[in-house]
Amino acid sequence: xxxxxxxxxxxxxGGTSVANFDAMSRSASIVLADPQVRVVVLSxxxxxxxxxxSLSEGLSAxxxxxKIETLRALTHAILSSLKQPDAVRPxxxxxxxxxxxLADQAAQASSxxxxxxxxxxxxxxxxxxxTAILSERGAKANWLDAREIIRTDSHFGCAEPDxxxxxxxxxxxxxxxxxxxxxxxxxxxxxxxxxxTTTLGRGGSDYTASLLGEALTASxxxxxxxxxGIYTTDPRIVPQAQRIDTLSxxxxxxxxxxxxxxxxxxxxxxxxxxxxxxxxxxSKNPEAGGTRVCRETENPTSYRALAVRRKQTLxxxxxxxxxxxxxxxxxxxxxxxxxxxxxxxxxxxxxGIAWILDATHATSGDDGDLxxxxxxxxxxxxxxxxxxxxxxxxLVGHRLSQSERLCRDxxxxxxxxxxxxxxxxxxxHNLSVLLPGESADSAVKMLHKRxxxxxxxxGYAA
Ligand code: ADP
Ligand code: ASP
Ligand code: MG
Numbered sequence: 001x002x003x004x005x006x007x008x009x010x011x012x013x014g015g016t017s018v019a020n021f022d023a024m025s026r027s028a029s030i031v032l033a034d035p036q037v038r039v040v041v042l043s044x045x046x047x048x049x050x051x052x053x054s055l056s057e058g059l060s061a062x063x064x065x066x067k068i069e070t071l072r073a074l075t076h077a078i079l080s081s082l083k084q085p086d087a088v089r090p091x092x093x094x095x096x097x098x099x100x101x102l103a104d105q106a107a108q109a110s111s112x113x114x115x116x117x118x119x120x121x122x123x124x125x126x127x128x129x130x131t132a133i134l135s136e137r138g139a140k141a142n143w144l145d146a147r148e149i150i151r152t153d154s155h156f157g158c159a160e161p162d163x164x165x166x167x168x169x170x171x172x173x174x175x176x177x178x179x180x181x182x183x184x185x186x187x188x189x190x191x192x193x194x195x196x197t198t199t200l201g202r203g204g205s206d207y208t209a210s211l212l213g214e215a216l217t218a219s220x221x222x223x224x225x226x227x228x229g230i231y232t233t234d235p236r237i238v239p240q241a242q243r244i245d246t247l248s249x250x251x252x253x254x255x256x257x258x259x260x261x262x263x264x265x266x267x268x269x270x271x272x273x274x275x276x277x278x279x280x281x282x283s284k285n286p287e288a289g290g291t292r293v294c295r296e297t298e299n300p301t302s303y304r305a306l307a308v309r310r311k312q313t314l315x316x317x318x319x320x321x322x323x324x325x326x327x328x329x330x331x332x333x334x335x336x337x338x339x340x341x342x343x344x345x346x347x348x349x350x351x352g353i354a355w356i357l358d359a360t361h362a363t364s365g366d367d368g369d370l371x372x373x374x375x376x377x378x379x380x381x382x383x384x385x386x387x388x389x390x391x392x393x394x395l396v397g398h399r400l401s402q403s404e405r406l407c408r409d410x411x412x413x414x415x416x417x418x419x420x421x422x423x424x425x426x427x428x429h430n431l432s433v434l435l436p437g438e439s440a441d442s443a444v445k446m447l448h449k450r451x452x453x454x455x456x457x458x459g460y461a462a
C-alpha cells in the first residue's frame with residue numbers, strides 16, 4: 001500500500017531548547033526556517049518539571065513559596081523580554097496561581113492525579129511564552145491545549161495513549177489549523193476519558209511529537225535537544241562518543257528502551273508504524289546536523305551503541321518447596337500483570353525467578369511505591385529479596401548473536417566488576433549486563449574505548 005504523507009513536519013523542543021528567552025528565540029528561528037514545520041511540541045523549560053514534581057510531593061509552606069518564587073522569576077524573565085508582555089501576562093499569572101493552589105492541596109494530601117495536574121503546568125507555561133515569541137516574529141501561531149488531543153488511559157504518571165482517539169482528535173482539532181498556521185502544543189501531557197490531566201512519563205514530550213506525527217502522517221518528526229544527534233553512548237559519560245548519522249528504527253528504539261535518554265523509550269513506535277523518519281539535532285547548533293532514524297540503514301557495523309539505565313532494582317523471588325516451578329512461574333507472572341509491572345531481564349532457576357524493575361520513567365520518580373505494592377502482592381507466595389542501586393548497561397548491535405568475539409570484547413572489559421545478571425538472546429541485537437550502580441560509568445568508558453575507539457573491534461562482521 002502506498003502511503004500518502006502530509007507535507008507537515010512536527011518539531012519538538014526539549015527543556016534546554018526552551019530554557020530561557022534566548023533558547024526559545026533560537027528554537028523559534030529553527031521553526032521559522034522550515035515552512036513545513038506546522039506543529040511544534042514543547043517540553044517545560046529546563047528544571048521546571050523537577051520543581052513541579054517536588055511541589056506535588058507536598059512541601060512545607062516555606063519550601064513551597066521558595067519554589068514558586070523561583071518559577072515566577074524564571075517565567076517573568078522570559079515574559080519581560082517580549083515586546084508585548086501584557087498580552088500574555090494574565091494567562092501566565094493564572095497558571096502560576098493555579099500552581100500555588102495545587103501545591104497547597106498536595107501538601108494536605110498528594111495523589112498521582114493531583115501530581116499530573118500540577119506537573120502539566122510546566123508545559124502549559126512554556127508553550128504560551130513560545131507562541132508569543134513566534135507571533136512577535138510575524139508568524140501566524142496558534143496555542144493548542146494538548147489535553148484536547150492526546151487521549152490516554154487513567155494511569156497517572158505513565159499513561160498509555162489511545163491511538164484511535166488521538167487520530168480522531170487530530171483530524172477535528174489540529175488538522176484544520178495546520179494548513180495556514182503553526183500550532184504550538186505541549187509535549188508530555190494528555191487527558192483521560194473523564195478529562196483529567198495525565199502525563200506520559202518523564203521525557204514524554206518526544207513521544208507526544210511522534211504520536212502527533214503518526215496521526216498527521218507527517219513527512220518527518222524533528223527532535224531538537226542539547227546534543228547534535230544520537231551518539232555511540234551518552235557524550236556526558238564519554239566525550240569521545242561519536243555521532244551515528246543513520247540508525248534504524250529498531251536500533252534507536254533499543255537504545256531508547258535501554259536508557260539513552262535522548263529519546264523517550266516509546267518515541268519510535270508511532271514513527272515506525274507509519275514509517276516516518278525521525279531527525280535528532282541540537283537547537284543550539286542546528287548547522288551541526290544530526291542523526292536520521294529511519295526504516296533501513298546501510299550495512300551497519302556490528303557494534304552500534306552503548307546505553308545505560310540507572311536506578312535499577314533486582315528482585316529475586318524464591319519458590320516455596322511445595323510448589324512446582326511451572327505453577328510458581330505462572331502465578332508470579334499473573335501477579336506482575338495485575339500490577340502492570342513489566343519484568344525485564346527475567347532469569348529462572350530451580351530456586352525461583354529473578355528480574356529487574358525499572359521505574360525511571362514514572363513521573364512520580366522512584367520505585368518505592370512499586371516495590372511496596374510488589375511486596376504486598378507477592379509476600380504470600382514467595383520470599384522476596386530486593387537489591388537496589390544497580391545499573392543496566394546494554395550493547396546495541398547488529399546480529400550480535402552471530403559474533404564469535406562478543407564475549408571476549410565485552411567481558412574482557414568487565415574484569416573486576418561484580419556482574420549481577422547477563423541477558424542476551426531474546427533479542428539478537430543486544431546484550432545487557434546488570435552492574436552495581438557505582439561501576440556503570442567506568443564500565444561504559446572501558447567498553448566504549450574497546451568497541452568504538454579502537455578500529456580493530458569495529459565492524460567485525462561487516
Ligand atoms: P531534552 O530535554 O531535549 O528532551 P534530554 O536531556 O531528555 O533532552 O536528552 C538529551 C540528553 O540525552 C543528552 O544531553 C545526553 O546526555 C543524553 N544521552 C544519553 N544517551 C545518549 C546518546 N546515546 N546520544 C546522545 N545523547 C544521549
Ligand atoms: N517536561 C517533562 C520532563 O521533564 C517531559 C519532557 O521533558 O519530555 O520529563
Ligand atoms: Mg528528553
